[in-house]
Amino acid sequence: MELPPRPTLFDFHGVSMTKYFTDNWDNIQNVKARPDDILIATYPKAGTTWMCYILDLLYFSQMPPERQNSVPLHERVPFLEIQMPGFPSGIDELNELTTFPRLIKTHLPVQFIPKSFYEQNSKVVYVARNAKDSVVSYFHFDRMNMAQPEPGDWNSYLQRFMDGKMVFGSWYEHVTGWWEKKQTTSNILYLFYEDLVEDTERELSRLCSFLGLSTSAELKRQVTEKVLFDNMKNNKMANGSTDEAFDFTISPFMRKGKVGDWMNHFTVQQNEQFDEDYEKKMKNTDLQFRTVL
Ligand code: PPS
Numbered sequence: 001m002e003l004p005p006r007p008t009l010f011d012f013h014g015v016s017m018t019k020y021f022t023d024n025w026d027n028i029q030n031v032k033a034r035p036d037d038i039l040i041a042t043y044p045k046a047g048t049t050w051m052c053y054i055l056d057l058l059y060f061s062q063m064p065p066e067r068q069n070s071v072p073l074h075e076r077v078p079f080l081e082i083q084m085p086g087f088p089s090g091i092d093e094l095n096e097l098t099t100f101p102r103l104i105k106t107h108l109p110v111q112f113i114p115k116s117f118y119e120q121n122s123k124v125v126y127v128a129r130n131a132k133d134s135v136v137s138y139f140h141f142d143r144m145n146m147a148q149p150e151p152g153d154w155n156s157y158l159q160r161f162m163d164g165k166m167v168f169g170s171w172y173e174h175v176t177g178w179w180e181k182k183q184t185t186s187n188i189l190y191l192f193y194e195d196l197v198e199d200t201e202r203e204l205s206r207l208c209s210f211l212g213l214s215t216s217a218e219l220k221r222q223v224t225e226k227v228l229f230d231n232m233k234n235n236k237m238a239n240g241s242t243d244e245a246f247d248f249t250i251s252p253f254m255r256k257g258k259v260g261d262w263m264n265h266f267t268v269q270q271n272e273q274f275d276e277d278y279e280k281k282m283k284n285t286d287l288q289f290r291t292v293l
Contacts, residue, residue, distance in 0.1 A: 003146050003245060004085065015109055015169035020147060024083035027091045031080070033116035036101040038211070039124045040077065043174040044107050044167065045137035046129035047193040049253075050227060052077040053238050054204065055103050055125070057223045058215060063099075072242040080106040084147060084245075107168045110177040121187055123211065128175045129193035130289035131278065132262035135161040135171070139265075140251040147245040158270055162277050172281040179287045194259050194290045200224045229257035260292045 007018035038055060042048040056076050060067060067076070078093035088096075094104060106113070117124070129137075135158060142151035148167060151157050164170025182188040189210040196203045201224045208215045215223075225231065232238050233254035240246050240253030266274065 006146055006148065006150050009149050009165060009167065013112075015112070016165050016167065017169070018149060018167050020084050021081045021107075021167070024081065024089050024091060027089070028081050029114050031091060031094070031114045031116055033114065033120040033122045034102065035120045035122060037117065037120065037122040038101050038103050039080075039113075039117060039122060040103065040105050040127070041110075041113075041124050041178065042105075042107060042127045043129070043134065043171050045134050045141060046127045047196060048105055048107070048127065049073065049238060049240075050193075050196065050232070051125060051127050051191075052103065052105055053232060054207070054223060054227050057226055058204075058208065058211075058213060058219075059101065059103070060099060061219070061223070068237065071237065073238045074105075074242070077103040077105050080104050081108055109169055109174050110181045118185075124188045125207065125210070126178045126182065126188055126190045127193060127196070128178070128190065128287075128289070130259070130262075130291045131161075131171050132266065132274065132291050133193070133259060136262045136265045137255065138166065140255055141253070144247045144250040144253070145243075145245055146247060154265065155270070158266075158274070162274065172278075176282070176285045176287055179285060192289070194293060197257075197259050198293055200227065229254065233257075259290070262291065 007020060009016045009018060011017075012022050040048060040051050040055065042051070052073055056073065057068075060076070075093060076099075078097065079090040080094065081090055083089040083091075090105075094102065138161070139151055139154060139157050142148040142157070152160075160166060161171065164173065168174065178188070179190060182190045189207065191203060191206070201220055204215075204220050204224060207213075208220070233252070236242070241248070243253070246253055
C-alpha cells in the first residue's frame, strides 16, 4: 500500500498535533470508559510499548499461545486516539476487544483525556522518561516513521523539542501535567523509564500492588524475562515490524533501550543550552528525572 505524504503539525487547542490523532476527536472524547479499563499514558518514546507488553503479559499470559504469537501488540492494546486512512481506528479496535480488563494506550496530554475515564475511576499507568533520552529516541523515530512530520536535522529538531513543537506537544507540559494530576487522584501510578531499566522486577511489583494483582513470584520472573530489551527486539508481535509506516532501513523501532544515549547525540553546547532552558521550564515542579544510571 502506497503511503500518503508525511503529515504536518498544527496547533490543536494549544498542543501541536497531526491529523492522525485529531481526526477522530468526537469519537475519542465520547468514548465510554469502564471502571476496569487501564490506560497506559505516556509522552511518546517513554517506554509505552514496553509497558503495554508488561501489562498484557501480567493479565493475559495464561491465555492460549496464539494471542502472544500471532496478534500484534497494537491490536491487543489499542491506541486510543489514532485514526489513519486505510486502517481501523483506535476506537474501532477498542470496540473489538473482548478481553477484560481493556488495556488502552494513549499519548494524550492530561487535559485531553476523555472525561469518562475519570467518571469511571479507570486506572492510569503513566510512564515518564527523561527529556534528553526522550528527544533522541523521538528524533530517530520520526526519521523512520513516515506517519510523522519530517524531522529535519538534529539541531533544529532539538530546538523544536524545546519549543514544544512535537506531535503531542511539549514534553515539559506533558510530564508535569500528569504529575500534578497524580497528586490529586489515587488512580494514577506514575512510573519512570529509568527505574524500569534499573530494576524491572521491582517496578513490576509496584505495578501489581497498584493494580491489586496477586501475581506469583514465578510469573513476575517470567514476565521480566520476556520483556528484556533483546527479547522484545526479536519479538515480531512487539517490535514494530507489523507497522507499515516504519522504514527499518533508517532506524529500528527497538533502537537501544538505554538510559544515557543522549550523550552520543548532544554536543557540549547543545547540552548547556538545553540545561539552561530546562531549569526555567521545570522550576515550578518537584518532578525529578535521572539522565544517567
Ligand atoms: S512510542 O512510539 O511512543 O510508542 O515508543 P515507546 O514504546 O514509548 O518508546 C520506544 C523506546 O522505548 C525503548 N524500549 C525499551 N527499552 C528498554 N527495554 C525494553 N524492553 C524496551 N522496549 C522498548 C525503545 O528501544 C525506544 O527507546 P530508544 O532509546 O529509541 O531505544
